[in-house]
Amino acid sequence: MDIKLELIGVPVSDIDRAKAFYEQVGFHADHDVTVSDAIRFVQMTPPGSACSIAFGQGITEMAPGSLDNMQVVVADIEAAHADLTSRGVDVSAIVDQPWGSFVYFADPDGNRWAVQQITPRNASDAG
Template identity: 65%
Template sequence: MDMKLELVAVPVTDVDRAKDFYVKVGFNADHDRVVNADLRFVQLTPPGSACSICIGEGLTTMRPGSIEGLQMVIADADATHQELKERGVEVSDVDEQPWGRFVYFADPDGNRWALQQLPAWSTGAGGDGVRPDAEG
């Protein structure tokens, strides 16, 4: 049985401000529809991703800014860090961890994202999945 995560709701206070922010980060603005007076649906997709986010009005009861731990995989943490800074996104320094290199940012409401450059040894990066310093 296949199960594919394709859409994640992200709660925001100001839909237009959030949409502008995510487009600045590099997301594609796929849809923006006002369905009725109580429902607006905006779908945005990160470049290269099969999963999108949705923001809007009437979509969720989650508190704006309450999402943390959203994570995307990137090819190069240094290049991504530099590009986001050039786009005017407030982004952390590159965080070196044994399981990857990370860059962090938050949207205007405080929803927090992690961008991970996989380590060369990981299967996702073409490695054998065995961490060189792993104990036997």
């Protein structure tokens, strides 16, 4: 039996601000539907991902900014860093660890993200 992770709720305080931020990061807006006065559903997907995020009104009971350590994977951390920086996203410097190279950022509410290149940039230096 396959079990596929397809949607993760992200707690935000301002739906339009969050949507603009994730568009700035490069996520695609799949849905933005106001179902009722109590429910607005926004779904966005990172390029190339089978899993999306959702936020809005009536989507989650988590406190805005309480999501920690969401992680996406890229083939080239230097290209990802350059792309995010060129989009005006406040990202960390590249951090090299034995298990990968990372860039970190947070959305306007403080939900934290890691961007990982699985093979560390300096893997060829080991020897």
